[in-house]
Amino acid sequence: MFDVKHLCFRYPGQTDGWEYHFSLAPGHCVAIHGASGSGKTTLLNLIAGFLQPDSGTIHWEGKAIEQLEPWNRPVTTVFQEHNLFEHLDVATNIGLGLHPGLKLTPEQTKEIQQGLERTGLAAFGTRMPGDLSGGQRQRVALVRAILRRQPLLLLDEPLTGLDTEAKASLRSMLLEEKSRGVALILASHDEDDRKLLADHYWNL
Structure with a gap:
């Protein structure tokens, strides 16, 4: 089980920040939806370890990972920039x-x-x-x-810019990962991606 508990973060100079709190079972996908600036990518960066939370915890199978370096976390990430x-x-x-x-x-x-x-x-x-x-x-x-x-896959608009055939192929691959027990956190504006991949929805 993947657990995010009262995970808080605020960028320097911000008056308001974000707080995240949810759980996700292996083999399930949560789709995060919200306008630009609502905190979707921030959440993925916190889970991946590219940002450090102000407070709160991130647990995978009962073990805290929020203090681990990114390369030591049971996570892999696909961001919009391809990297x-x-x-x-x-x-x-x-x-x-x-x-x-x-x-x-x-x-x-x-x-x-x-x-x-x-x-x-x-x-x-x-x-x-x-x-x-x-x-x-x-x-x-x-x-x-x-x-x-890795047991947790973070996806930030993963199918943006792909044609219909490529989207179908990659959606199939992601569904296979779910069937293997991989947990997915999907940030996407594509309603079809959310409908086909997600078991749970979270609007920010």
């Missing part, structure tokens, strides 16, 4: 999510190629991020996140 390494090709970008030293097993190398095939990028493994469209970059970021096999 790819521009000097590394697509396959290497994905491989870094599996092992920081790129010491990949044959099975992991096969998983990378299968992930690219499923997202229509089978021939893109040796291309550089700068040669990709925004939608293609987002597909790479999603494949990397899914293949990390």
